[in-house]
Amino acid sequence: MEAVTRAGTVIIVEGQSDKVALETLARRRGLDLAGAGVEIIAIGGAHAIGRFVFELRRERSEVVLRGLCDEREEPDFRRALERAGFGPDLNRAGLERLGFHVCIADLEDELIRALGVEGVERVIEAQGELPSLRRLQAQPAQRGHSSIQHLRRFISTRAGRKAQYARALVLALDLDHVPRPLDAVLGW
Numbered sequence: 001m002e003a004v005t006r007a008g009t010v011i012i013v014e015g016q017s018d019k020v021a022l023e024t025l026a027r028r029r030g031l032d033l034a035g036a037g038v039e040i041i042a043i044g045g046a047h048a049i050g051r052f053v054f055e056l057r058r059e060r061s062e063v064v065l066r067g068l069c070d071e072r073e074e075p076d077f078r079r080a081l082e083r084a085g086f087g088p089d090l091n092r093a094g095l096e097r098l099g100f101h102v103c104i105a106d107l108e109d110e111l112i113r114a115l116g117v118e119g120v121e122r123v124i125e126a127q128g129e130l131p132s133l134r135r136l137q138a139q140p141a142q143r144g145h146s147s148i149q150h151l152r153r154f155i156s157t158r159a160g161r162k163a164q165y166a167r168a169l170v171l172a173l174d175l176d177h178v179p180r181p182l183d184a185v186l187g188w
Helices: 016-028 046-059 071-083 092-098 107-126 130-138 147-156 161-172 180-185
Strands: 009-013 038-042 064-070 100-103
Touching (some): 009 046, 016 038, 046 064, 046 071, 064 071, 064 180, 071 100, 092 100, 100 107, 107 130
Parallel strands (some): 009 038, 064 100
């Protein structure tokens, strides 16, 4: 388990890109996470949620837990929280009452929908990678895929790119149109 500081609130996220997105959004909003006693911890994938929650509750039962996960990992988060005693038969509304929010379908999809295809392409262009996106789109295997599918594939194809674009896309967001799950998890 990643070393946990004496934060009063821990926001659990699946991966580094989720952490980067939330930290970037907090900075843009002028939120001092450390000063508020909030720490964001990437657990290395949804499969680790059960062990992480168990260990954290054992070591620091007073900590407030919040979280962000992708839609396909929602069952893993739900089961782990149920086993840890946060409530039986949790559904999406129950997760949200606990401060756990679900990205539909994932973080990248939320950000792409918030910015629109053209907005994301402008960010990719500003990163100097528009030619790489166009090469991907021209590949025979990509024919018949939507622009959104191309963008999601592009963002996920190279190590480090998800975190790079999590930051860049959050920086490009209109703060009045932040995806609901990101907005909600920081709304402690």
